Amino acid sequence: MFKINTIDGNNRMSTQDLLERINMALAQGETEFHIEAAGQHDIGGPLWHPEGKPLKFYIKNAGQRVGSMCLPGTEIIVEGSVSADVGWLNAGGRIVIKGDGGDTTAHCAAAGTIYVGGRAGTRSGSLMKHDPYYEAPEFWVLKNVGSFAFEFMGGGTAVVCGYDSEQFESVLGDRACTGMVGGIVYFRGAAGGISAKDTKILTLDSEDIAYLDGKMDDFLGAVDRSELRNELTDWRQWQKVVPLAYEERPKKANTNIRDFRTEQWVPGSIFGDVCEDDFAVIGAITTGKYRRRVPVWENGKYSAPCEFNCTASIPSQQRFNLLRDGKIDEAYRLVLKYTPFPGSVCGAVCPNLCMDDCTRKTVDISAQIGKLGQYSGQAELPKAEAKTGKHVAIIGGGAAGLTAAWQLARLGHEVTVFEADEKVGGKMEQVIPRSRLPQQTLSREIARIAEMGVAFKTGVSVDKAKFATIKDSHDAVVIATGAHVTKVIPWPGHERIVKGLDFLKAINQGQKPAIGKRVIVIGCGNSGMDVAVGAYGLGAEQVTCIDVQRPAAFEQEIAHVKALGAEILWPVFTKEVTDEGIITQEGQLIKGDTVIIAIGEAPDLSFIPEGIALERGCLKPDSDNSIAAGIFTAGDTVRPGRLVDAIGAGRQAALAVNAYLGQSSFTPVEKTKIPANRISTAYFKKCHSCDVPEANSDYSRCISCGTCRDCHMCLKSCPENAITRTMGENGVEYTSDPDKCIGCGICAGICPCGVWNMETNAEPTAFYR
Incomplete structure (x- = not known):
């Protein structure tokens, strides 16, 4: 106050x-x-x-x-x-x-x-x-x-x-x-x-x-x-x-305004020396250039909330529109233009930020976007019709590297992925539990990348000398080695700590790391929850997860761990690690036989050539994802993040490389979310959760924010029949005839998707000499 x-x-x-x-x-x-x-x-x-x-x-x-x-x-x-x-x-x-x-x-x-x-x-x-x-x-x-x-x-x-x-x-x-x-x-x-x-x-x-x-x-x-x-x-x-x-109202004598102005008033009008007056009397309702406002069909100008929130920029509203039109295969293929992992990431481990701000949530619940990715498992995209003759090396076979490889192969380049592990897939293969990401789904999507023409060379460790060799033998290089160095804080006794990333990798390789009956996990992010699940799977009787802040893991992951019996404590500040467990800054002992840390990872960039600057242990690329001539980067080497972040970054890096190789120009993605007040949800009937259809049939609930769903409402509602619907190469298109349109705004008011907008009429009129 x-x-x-x-x-x-x-x-x-x-x-x-x-x-x-x-x-x-x-x-x-x-x-x-x-x-x-x-x-x-x-x-x-x-x-x-x-x-x-x-x-x-x-x-x-x-x-x-x-x-x-x-x-x-x-x-x-x-x-x-x-x-x-x-x-x-x-x-x-x-x-x-x-x-x-x-x-x-x-x-x-x-x-x-x-x-x-x-x-x-x-x-x-x-x-x-x-x-x-x-x-x-x-x-x-x-x-x-x-x-x-x-x-x-x-x-x-x-x-x-x-x-x-x-x-x-x-x-x-x-x-x-x-x-x-x-x-x-x-x-x-x-x-x-x-x-x-x-x-x-x-x-x-x-x-x-x-x-x-x-x-x-x-x-x-x-x-x-x-x-x-x-x-x-x-x-x-x-x-x-x-x-x-x-x-x-009382009327004055009927006078023809044009005659009065041309014959009785000053000839040529009082401002005739500076103005070109056509002596037209503009009515309150008019067409053409004297309309106060004009309708503009802004199909696709704005991103739907789902597309805007998705860091891979997947236009899910377009997928639902294709399903609505019966173009099933085309809908399933569309997502492959943005990610090669619709099943592994979108349909399995992604937090689905696309659904968090879905306009449909203001009616009932979000459209089922995440599960939609699972239907693209068998979808295929055609290979490039012509090869460019350019060779690109990808160092790192995780989400960012494989996405860049997928996109570059689609563009006609020869692509080779160099991976230090015996299998490509990065953390999807090495770290994420099979319970969250089925092996069959990931294997199928990696095979699809190979079928596009991408070559995999596994078991290849890259040092400075190897990097120089790769750089000299390729037209461009993308560094996407991810972040695989577990962060460990040097508390007294830190040498007793097990690195969470190594722990999860061992489990995914079929090993059974030795742990005690009581396990303490430092870090309550998704990796920490995966560690907790893995510990229970290895026979732990009690797992205690601690963090200095509110747990950052997804709610469903936290719920799963709690259901297994784990205890989650925060805020807890570690002072010392002993053979009895952890001593907090307050002097409390949290008992544990094994302490595993999962507070994040850093990239290993020891192979980076001299002269390339690092910032806080990561690479700092220019706006085109380059760090030097012909060298690009994406994913956790720039900023540790989610898999969907790496996929979006990998695609942008591929487009930048394609531009560098002279095949196109590159402009970083800039998205503008459609204003919420342009969407009309009143036309959509509320349903109960039990009435929500399967994801591939959820197109009737999708509002198609910012993208025309071809509902014909504007066409049927225009009082002057000024709107015309045509089919072009890029699909349906609506236009307004200025000679019929009166600028009433009914089209914009009735459009459920916010595609029509009313703008001030900017058509110039000849007035001043």
Whole structure:
């Protein structure tokens, strides 16, 4: 809570200093403000919290323009009265004045709510307006308003309750509603001097009464006058002012505007020396270049949340669209353009970040994207039709290296993978338990890489000399050796610690490392959970997993380990490792016969040529993934991460190598997630978890964010039949005919996928000479 008194002795804080103090507090995360003002202006204006939290102001002795340009999410409560311009240009805030409001209260208000618990002054509610994209503004006054109120009102709702106003001839003052063209003014009591050429006074209908009755409690409660409800809800005392329709307004003599401007006015127009005037009269509804807004079909411009969150950039919405169209094989092949491991990674060990932010979760549960990868096990992509004659070496046969090899082979290059282990696959083969990643799935996907033309040379340890030989015999090299050096902190007794990576590799090779009955695992990431599972599999009776922070492993992995009987403790800070277990910084002994550490790994880059800089033990590539001419890198050698991160990096490295070899240009991937407010989920029926189909049949639930699902809704809804659907080389395409389109925006409003967008018409018009 932020509190401030703006009077210090005989010194008064300036408006500027007060606003700066408020902004500083806001930047630090404050959301509630109690301000003892002394007439300072503009308090509670266009402010927003850095995390989007709602803001609340309690103000005493405020000056002019309280809540001017106030934004949604801001509530302002003022004790007592205020001076002019309360809620000037209010853009969505809730402003409560418990006393009088002063002149021009709610002037130019465009959204939000303004409550006044007393009177409001001259020109209150003038120029109120309503943008149909937002909720209409509301302005309530308990007593009466001054002259010229609601002048040139264009929209919104005003309510003048007329309490304690019997002494006035009009609760709306003199000359109210002059120039009014929109909105509605409800009033209780006498009213005279209302512009008859612009408005008419009507009695209330049932909808009017329902509105007033529904809002009255909120208003009276806000201004602390709930006891007046019965007195103010005798609807026989109420009337309303509405603007005359165009047909009802007095008409002047019919004059042809073109003739007047060309024959009676200044010849050539008053600005004829500088303007090319076509003398056209532009109607409120028009087509062509005079439309205020134009529709743009932005199919594929934005990434769906699933594609945006996936570090391999797999466009799963396109896979579901292909399945929806019955193009089953094409859907299963599509993922292979981004990863050679749809079953091993996407369908087995990936945390499936694609599903975390799936728009479908706002309806029921995410589309079944992860499991969809399992259906691409038998899919194949054709080999390159022509070879480039270029030879590329990949050092390291893990996720990043094999992905780079797969992509480069598809592009027609000769690719050889050099792997130090007897099998390729990296941590997928050597470390991840078979229970999480079936051997059959991985073997099948590695075989598919070989069938694409990639050569594997296993059991090859690369040192500086070997690297030089490989570099000299290939046109480009990709370093993707991963991170296989287990990090060990040099606590006293650290020599007793078993390295987690070595432990898991031994298990996957069919060995049975010796462990005690009580095992302590340092590190509660996914590797730590794999170690715990492996320890139980080797006969451990009790496993205790410790970490200095909240466990970073996936929830399902933690649940699995706990189900086996493991205990997870955090935060625990190790001080010493003994033959009895671990002694913590607090002096506690955690008993254990075997201590295994799994807090991360670092790459072994001892073979890197001289002159290539390292940063924190890793390589630091340029934006094109290169670290030197013809040498590229990807995966854990740059930054340890998840398998899907390595796959995305491997693909980018392959594209960079292809560009280096003169086959194309390379631009790093830059994704923009489609704004959530462009997606319309109202068209999708909620289902229960028991109704969710198999992944390859889940296309009806996929919303296809940012990508046209060819539903025809825009085509059928366009009132002017301006939209045309065609089939081209890249699939379906929708276009809007500018000679028919009136820029109404129905296409954008009805599109469930957010593909149509309305933009300001930028077509130039010849005007100035």
